[in-house]
Amino acid sequence: MVDKTSGVPLHRQVAADLRRRITAGEYAAGDKLPSERLMIERYGVSRLTVREAIGLLRTEGVVIAEHGRGVFVRPSAKIQRLSRSRLSRAARAADKSAFLADAATGGFTPSSSVHVRFEAADERTATYLEVQPGEEVTVRDRVMRADGQVVQLSVSRLPRTFTRGTKVEEVETGPGGAYARLEEAGHTIGRYAEHVGSRMPTPEEASALQLSQGTPIITVTRVAYREDDVPLEMNDMVLPADRYELSYEWAAE
Amino acid sequence: MVDKTSGVPLHRQVAADLRRRITAGEYAAGDKLPSERLMIERYGVSRLTVREAIGLLRTEGVVIAEHGRGVFVRPSAKIQRLSRSRLSRAARAADKSAFLADAATGGFTPSSSVHVRFEAADERTATYLEVQPGEEVTVRDRVMRADGQVVQLSVSRLPRTFTRGTKVEEVETGPGGAYARLEEAGHTIGRYAEHVGSRMPTPEEASALQLSQGTPIITVTRVAYREDDVPLEMNDMVLPADRYELSYEWAAE
DNA sequence: TAGTGGTCTAGACCACTGA
DNA sequence: CAGTGGTCTAGACCACTAC
Structure with a gap:
């Protein structure tokens, strides 16, 4: 899932993969992303790395984290x-x-x-x-x-x-x-x-x-x-x- | 320097302190902030906590990190x-x-x-x-x-x-x-x-x-x-x- | 109660900068 | 070369949510 020898930081690879899945529609607006613990297994990285990846997407305004619930694809607000x-x-x-x-x-x-x-x-x-x-x-x-x-x-x-x-x-x-x-x-x-x-x-x-x-x-x-x-x-x-x-x-x- | 019993997350306390010093002029535009290792000692927190604090200020556009050089107060760009x-x-x-x-x-x-x-x-x-x-x-x-x-x-x-x-x-x-x-x-x-x-x-x-x-x-x-x-x-x-x-x-x- | 994200530690290695 | 920020791990406890 991630290439540990590519030189590209792991959290960027994870973020890129999630971003791709979101834009591809695999995760639609409002959908819940896999939990951090699940991503740890899927990508084979530590929790911090997963959280850094999610942090990137949060800063970009792509997802929203809700304590105790999960991380969700942000619906594009009506303007x-x-x-x-x-x-x-x-x-x-x-x-x-x-x-x-x-x-x-x-x-x-x-x-x-x-x-x-x-x-x-x-x-x-x-x-x-x-x-x-x-x-x-x-x-x-x-x-x-x-x-x-x-x-x-x-x-x-x-x-x-x-x-x-x-x-x-x-x-x-x-x-x-x-x-x-x-x-x-x-x-x-x-x-x-x-x-x-x-x-x-x-x-x-x-x-x-x-x-x-x-x-x-x-x-x-x-x-x-x-x-x-x-x-x-x-x-x-x-x-x-x-x-x-x-x-x-x-x-x- | 930080109150570990206040319930306020440590990295927010550190960020607030740095933000205050910046707006107070203690660190002027272009100035280098103390290194992460130094902040670890000063605030008595772990490196991740310091980095999270700096991360907040970076997201706010208050400081800029430069690899190998340090973290600097961002000069307000000429508009x-x-x-x-x-x-x-x-x-x-x-x-x-x-x-x-x-x-x-x-x-x-x-x-x-x-x-x-x-x-x-x-x-x-x-x-x-x-x-x-x-x-x-x-x-x-x-x-x-x-x-x-x-x-x-x-x-x-x-x-x-x-x-x-x-x-x-x-x-x-x-x-x-x-x-x-x-x-x-x-x-x-x-x-x-x-x-x-x-x-x-x-x-x-x-x-x-x-x-x-x-x-x-x-x-x-x-x-x-x-x-x-x-x-x-x-x-x-x-x-x-x-x-x-x-x-x-x-x-x- | 189980599952989620939020916070935090201690320690390690790497890449970059500048003297 | 020493000092800096960048990345990453393993593990821990907490706060919140929902059943």
């Missing part, structure tokens, strides 16, 4: 598509936040909890919001859930000069959300920019989003600009990569 | 920003492919190799290109390098009905690239859509892009539509997440 060029004034007028609008499209039951605080702008925040480092910003921390499960973390930051005395500094921002309050205060949004990246989650993010090993996160930093190009808000979003796909669209000219 | 709403006809007229345009912005020396083949459309391709499964498509495989290093993989697919008899079926597409040839053939591009996701790389992608452990990839599927909304091309791109950030922009209304 939730988020169209990003749709934060129209019309949608806000219809009393939907961007997240709620997504929910309406996706057909899940949304809920979210918000925490508001104030802090001094760090280097990165100052750069995006074009303020001086140390300047006070309003921070809205948000945990978004779909059918009870956490699906998105969002941290919104605005220069406090724009939010003082408005409901943006309260947990409940009222109909239309924070953007509506900003517009009422005379700050009409002219354009949005989003910066999309990806990385492995921190342990905190992994537990908050209940990510299984081998799942990266998608990071989105959205900046909302006023019509005169003054930054009004930056929003750092964290999404589990196995559940989301972002879609953007633009005209050729 | 190459790609603005995605810039595939203008003007840019193409200036004889730059999208990749070359990015290169001009980023200041690196680009090179790429292309392979052309033909295949039958699979399910996914058929959906995006709105053709029948099995219909013949032209496939342009591309490996892009910056200063010699592979930085992007790209697979472009077009219905062969649009490419037959054109230079799109050749390796060298001529000035302006494939899009320019399509326009000459009467297929004017009306809009683009991009679908962005992220996942851990396959072993092949990891070695092709020389990814260190713990680096996810960003997947971008760009679809180019004709002015009458007929799909002309789909382009599956794979980018190392530690080197790229994608930027999109749109007007509020």
Whole structure:
């Protein structure tokens, strides 16, 4: 089953064999792989070697281990598509936040909890919001859930000069959300920019989003600009990569 | 150094301690961590436990192990920003492919190799290109390098009905690239859509892009539509997440 | 209770790096 | 050459799951 003279590490050979069987359909999505003890016999290697092989597949997101149950082929999660060029004034007028609008499209039951605080702008925040480092910003921390499960973390930051005395500094921002309050205060949004990246989650993010090993996160930093190009808000979003796909669209000219 | 009675796995305690020292700046970017043998003494645990701790940090992308040298704090790579709403006809007229345009912005020396083949459309391709499964498509495989290093993989697919008899079926597409040839053939591009996701790389992608452990990839599927909304091309791109950030922009209304 | 994965030890040999 | 990480073994005990 494995070639101990090939020079290729045994755990890689075992991982490759399992991977092949999975892609060949021998083990289908949701199926249980043989137990570690059984693989020890089949491949003629030690337990650690088997566990290293499984570890590779876990890191790749191919399988998921469940304590006391077994190792299972990971079902490819259904992807939730988020169209990003749709934060129209019309949608806000219809009393939907961007997240709620997504929910309406996706057909899940949304809920979210918000925490508001104030802090001094760090280097990165100052750069995006074009303020001086140390300047006070309003921070809205948000945990978004779909059918009870956490699906998105969002941290919104605005220069406090724009939010003082408005409901943006309260947990409940009222109909239309924070953007509506900003517009009422005379700050009409002219354009949005989003910066999309990806990385492995921190342990905190992994537990908050209940990510299984081998799942990266998608990071989105959205900046909302006023019509005169003054930054009004930056929003750092964290999404589990196995559940989301972002879609953007633009005209050729 | 570690509490063997706390119930928290030892390797997690070791990992947490190392992570804390790194974020505290005790070990700066590029610094070498203590050797495994030294950690065995310091933490009073076995070598496997130390290696498991390091393995966690590697998966998180916090450190990089180099055989025979040591384990190093991973420097946060400089991010190459790609603005995605810039595939203008003007840019193409200036004889730059999208990749070359990015290169001009980023200041690196680009090179790429292309392979052309033909295949039958699979399910996914058929959906995006709105053709029948099995219909013949032209496939342009591309490996892009910056200063010699592979930085992007790209697979472009077009219905062969649009490419037959054109230079799109050749390796060298001529000035302006494939899009320019399509326009000459009467297929004017009306809009683009991009679908962005992220996942851990396959072993092949990891070695092709020389990814260190713990680096996810960003997947971008760009679809180019004709002015009458007929799909002309789909382009599956794979980018190392530690080197790229994608930027999109749109007007509020 | 039996079977599963999770954690951990002690020890060994190998491959790679750099002085 | 010494020091580093990479691989591997044999064996042990634990925590969780399901019957």
